[in-house]
Amino acid sequence: MRRLLFYVRLWKGYMRIGFLILTQYPADTVIWIISMLLREASGFLGVVTIAAVAGGLGNWSIYEICLMFSLCAIVEAIGQAFFDNAWGIGHQVRMGRLDVMLVRPASPFIQLLGECFHFQALISMMVYVGLLVFSVLKMNLHVSGGMLLFLAEFLVCGTMINSGLYVIFNSLNFWLVQGNDIAVFVQTCREFAKYPLSVFPLLFRQFFTFVLPFGFVGYYPAAYLAGKMGASIVWQMPMAALCVGGIAFTMWHLGVGSYNSTGT
Amino acid sequence: MSQIQVEHLVKEYKRKKNPEGLIASAKSMFRPEIETMQAVDNVNFAIEKGEAVGYVGPNGSGKSTTIKMLCGILKPTTGSVRVNGLDPFHDRMKNNKNIGVVFGNRSVLWWDVPVIESFRLFQTLYEIPEKRFKENLEKFTEIMDIAPLLSVPERQLSLGQKMRCNIAAAFLHDPQIVYLDEPTIGLDTESKASIRRCISKINEEEKTTFIITSHDFQDIESLCRRIILINHGKIVLDDNMQSVKQKFNQKKQIQFEMEQNPWHNGEEFICQGVRVMGTTSHSLKLEYDLEQTDSMKIMTAVAKGSEIQDVNISGRDIEEIIRDIIRKDNHIKRSSDVM
Numbered sequence: 001m002r003r004l005l006f007y008v009r010l011w012k013g014y015m016r017i018g019f020l021i022l023t024q025y026p027a028d029t030v031i032w033i034i035s036m037l038l039r040e041a042s043g044f045l046g047v048v049t050i051a052a053v054a055g056g057l058g059n060w061s062i063y064e065i066c067l068m069f070s071l072c073a074i075v076e077a078i079g080q081a082f083f084d085n086a087w088g089i090g091h092q093v094r095m096g097r098l099d100v101m102l103v104r105p106a107s108p109f110i111q112l113l114g115e116c117f118h119f120q121a122l123i124s125m126m127v128y129v130g131l132l133v134f135s136v137l138k139m140n141l142h143v144s145g146g147m148l149l150f151l152a153e154f155l156v157c158g159t160m161i162n163s164g165l166y167v168i169f170n171s172l173n174f175w176l177v178q179g180n181d182i183a184v185f186v187q188t189c190r191e192f193a194k195y196p197l198s199v200f201p202l203l204f205r206q207f208f209t210f211v212l213p214f215g216f217v218g219y220y221p222a223a224y225l226a227g228k229m230g231a232s233i234v235w236q237m238p239m240a241a242l243c244v245g246g247i248a249f250t251m252w253h254l255g256v257g258s259y260n261s262t263g264t
Numbered sequence: 265m266s267q268i269q270v271e272h273l274v275k276e277y278k279r280k281k282n283p284e285g286l287i288a289s290a291k292s293m294f295r296p297e298i299e300t301m302q303a304v305d306n307v308n309f310a311i312e313k314g315e316a317v318g319y320v321g322p323n324g325s326g327k328s329t330t331i332k333m334l335c336g337i338l339k340p341t342t343g344s345v346r347v348n349g350l351d352p353f354h355d356r357m358k359n360n361k362n363i364g365v366v367f368g369n370r371s372v373l374w375w376d377v378p379v380i381e382s383f384r385l386f387q388t389l390y391e392i393p394e395k396r397f398k399e400n401l402e403k404f405t406e407i408m409d410i411a412p413l414l415s416v417p418e419r420q421l422s423l424g425q426k427m428r429c430n431i432a433a434a435f436l437h438d439p440q441i442v443y444l445d446e447p448t449i450g451l452d453t454e455s456k457a458s459i460r461r462c463i464s465k466i467n468e469e470e471k472t473t474f475i476i477t478s479h480d481f482q483d484i485e486s487l488c489r490r491i492i493l494i495n496h497g498k499i500v501l502d503d504n505m506q507s508v509k510q511k512f513n514q515k516k517q518i519q520f521e522m523e524q525n526p527w528h529n530g531e532e533f534i535c536q537g538v539r540v541m542g543t544t545s546h547s548l549k550l551e552y553d554l555e556q557t558d559s560m561k562i563m564t565a566v567a568k569g570s571e572i573q574d575v576n577i578s579g580r581d582i583e584e585i586i587r588d589i590i591r592k593d594n595h596i597k598r599s600s601d602v603m
Contacts, residue, residue, distance in 0.1 A: 006391065009388050010388050010389060012388075013384070013385045013388040013389070014385070016381070016385075017374055017377050017381055017382075017385060020376070020377045020378075020381060021374075021376045021377060024376050024377075024417070025376075095370075096370070097370070098337075099332070099337050099367065099370075100365075100367065100370065100372050102335070102336065102337045102356065103335050103336070103337065103360055103363065103365045104360055104389055104390075105357045105358075105360040105361045105389065105390060106357075106389055257339070259337075259338075260277070260338065
């Protein structure tokens, strides 16, 4: 418990510094928001255009696709805001920066994440939340307490799966020294998660359920909200999140254990 | 028991052999040839509380590797390290509370924010009580002379100012042991001198144990009373600075400037324990053994033959002594490799 309080205080300290950095470079902040909105939107606009012309994809209407996209983008934005330095693992290892974290009395993983925040992502997240509300209204869904609870569950589990996968694949940098390519490949795969998985062959669907479970950050929860799927997702999603989280935890710890520093 | 106890410490690195030629390189992607390198090879020493120890050696001798094992960054292959009775690798968090590390080649402060913000985060990180933090902040800003820098972001500081802030940061949590890895690397002589002054002041006042690695022997000479020399992963010398100088400084050089050098192109200057290093028509350079003779005897002998205008006596400094020891050690290693 004391340890937990310590990490809460520490996290607040890191957020303070992150916020100060943000205020140092206002122009950079604006450019960052625009570029991130464009990055997420580029893939999305393609899908929406096809769906608009064809009047939907498979049995998915355009608003259902919007809902799925907004879920996917919200989770990514949270990841960018708080856990983006998972992408820095490779750099930290190559530069021997991990040495500095290893001589301090706190978990190096927390220190790693605390090095880099993108609070700007919370602003772009507002855009996606707007899109979510818009699609829910257009789909005439009944907004109930259960639905809000499910969304809260999704935010936690979805973020864990999304950022956890990034941690897993970026941790390969501990052994490969140049492991970023694989992590970028995984992120590219994530583009598929912006489509309704039901339009793809079974093998694809299984891949995005059991191997890289990106299905849980968009398709499955959207399908549940749209009434295309049963309630089993409510317990499947935390299971997937725990699996990914566990593997990410193990990979990181194995990585730090085999860390050999650099020759300085 | 000593504060730091190192016994039979070994660190091996496995390294992929890089073969020559494209075909061989392609083969090695699938079946790499691994060679083992002993970066640290059976090292033993003990350091008492409050000691200031210079840990020196040429590049690639294993000094950084040893320091990293002492701080718990690297896991020893075999052997043991005990710091305050703890194993720094397994009890890393506990050990980290008691140590401070200064990396000469990388800063631990946040680049974009005022220095004081970094210090505040260290307060949280090391759980320093507010009162203690204020006292230490005041004390070390005064010693390091960084009071005007606290409100400046690190990116606007010079290298010397950055280093001073980094050193102050390492002391905020009252560490018992501080590792300084090349604390003056890349600094000009004035900054080096001021950093040395500050460090020795802290050592005197706080009785903190210091372990310093540096390639600048003036650092070592002015800060440390004991020197440990490592070469090819093995300790070659572990002794008091003063006795190293005496033991290895048996020869001195003496140079005379004179009206006319009677020993130039004539008969040789002969005196017990003296060797002629060089002569010109106006100067004479000699090397003499302190055990056999002394400078007064030589001067008298020279003054008999000519009129001395100027004398210059020089002993070898610690850097030359160390260079000599390493050269001899490398020679022994090479000849034993051949056998």
